[in-house]
């Protein structure tokens with residue numbers, strides 16, 4: 001299994017996909033960092049609408065800053081989806097199935113590799129944030145050390161969520177092996193459908209992957225503190241993590257069942 | 266025990282029966298040609314052997330074990346399937362290292378097989394820029410990574426230049442001589458004549474015959490005849506028909522007379538004073554036998570101009 005994961009990692013890094021996604025993640029991260037500096041605190045329900053930037057100094061603001069790149073977990077998910085659909089797009093799956101004739105093993109190796117790659121992406125985003133966000137903070141007279149102190153509170157949740165979303169990506173990709181279909185479905189869900197669902201059914205947030213991600217990362221402090229995004233209820237971190245893992249594994253299981261019956265011609 | 270054994274193999278794609286109750290065996294130490302016209306079911310059969318396509322019924326095994334159950338498949342079986350299964354952005358050497366690593370083979374094998382197939386100089390080029398022949402060579406290199414006991418090749422000569430084809434022939438002969446089993450498909454017997462020891466002939470998904478090349482050649486002998494080049498082809502056909510021979514025009518100037526000998530035909534031409542530019546013995550080629558064997562129920566383009 002280890003040798004297959006290493007081969008899979010070689011497979012992944014010898015294409016442009018992970019590097020392009022990593023670059024996109026860092027660019028988005030820079031924008032998110034900027035947003036943190038521009039987000040005025042809500043004081044007693046009254047929004048500060050003055051121009052200019054803030055210098056993060058409270059625990060909440062500093063954690064916001066360290067976790068600025070959190071939402072790039074969607075890129076970890078795309079990485080997972082791409083690493084499996086690329087095989088079908090370029091028909092490299094023929095060679096892969098010759099090396100690993102058991103399709104359950106094939107899907108498992110993808111899940112493990114993508115999870116590791118997701119963690120790698122999380123680490124990359126965190127490092128970029130600490131360097132970029134830290135430099136900006138220091139330049140504005142904030143305390144870089146105070147920011148560093150918040151890294152242990154934020155990092156584990158990020159690594160966990162990135163890994164789980166990479167798994168979810170592989171799961172969806174193993175079911176929708178057509179690359180365009182998989183990417184369209186995933187973006188369609190996260191950009192549009194999920195928001196409509198939450199809008200219609202208030203309690204749905206805790207059940208959808210994004211809500212589970214917020215819970216699993218245990219970063220709800222970012223959203224005003226006190227157990228969740230204002231006005232919404234979330235699961236505890238381990239419930240959220242299990243739910244996400246469940247989604248990923250369920251898709252992968254159905255994907256595997258379909259793939260196993262499939263003829264590669 | 267034969268290296269590859271196919272037993273009652275059948276594959277249906279919806280209403281299409283691509284392979285129909287096919288049984289044959291491939292011995293070690295020989296090159297077996299797997300022949301049949303387009304759509305005969307060659308690719309489908311080879312992919313079933315490799316577990317890529319699921320058989321509707323029947324079995325295909327390597328020394329008694331199906332491909333999926335082989336503990337180290339790449340060390341046992343090497344496969345060259347119809348080209349283009351590479352990621353275009355990946356370098357040739359990385360493609361091979363990735364397969365070697367996954368199969369638990371030493372990474373150094375990647376360079377070795379690249380040199381072997383003559384791609385040593387382009388090892389670091391991206392596969393997207395490879396020509397058809399280069400891809401075919403890279404496929405072959407991939408198949409050879411595990412130095413397998415069985416080689417399965419689907420139309421490997423596609424896209425190869427004449428030197429490449431010659432090299433491939435020699436290589437396959439050498440592989441068989443060292444005790445390996447080689448199964449190689451083609452829709453052209455002539456391409457394979459100098460390479461194969463045995464042939465498995467397939468038409469419309471069914472086995473037509475499995476025989477040695479010598480066995481096929483013996484059949485070819487019976488199709489002998491004469492080929493005449495004459496400006497009076499029409500009159501010649503009439504005359505020969507009158508003499509009770511099976512004669513047919515193949516084009517404006519050529520007539521083929523089945524079963525005729527020069528001793529029989531020469532005097533007839535002289536007697537009827539037919540102008541003759543050329544007279545050649547028509548030894549039925551293996552290709553003709555092959556065509557007549559495979560055009561029977563398949564119909565189609567294979568049957569044009571070839572009496573059964």
Ligand SMILES: Nc1ncnc2c1ncn2[C@@H]1O[C@H](COP(=O)(O)OP(=O)(O)OP(=O)(O)O)[C@@H](O)[C@H]1O
Pocket residue numbers: 263265278281282283301302303304305306307308309310452
């Ligand atoms: N995925 C598929 N779905 C439906 N029919 C298929 C599929 N693959 C092959 N067939 C059919 O099965 C039959 C055998 O095809 P196959 O590709 O095995 O022939 P072949 O002998 O390899 O031909 P060629 O010499 O052209 O490569 C054909 O009638 C083909 O249309």
Ligand SMILES: [Mg+2]
Pocket residue numbers: 307308309347419
């Ligand atoms: Mg074919």
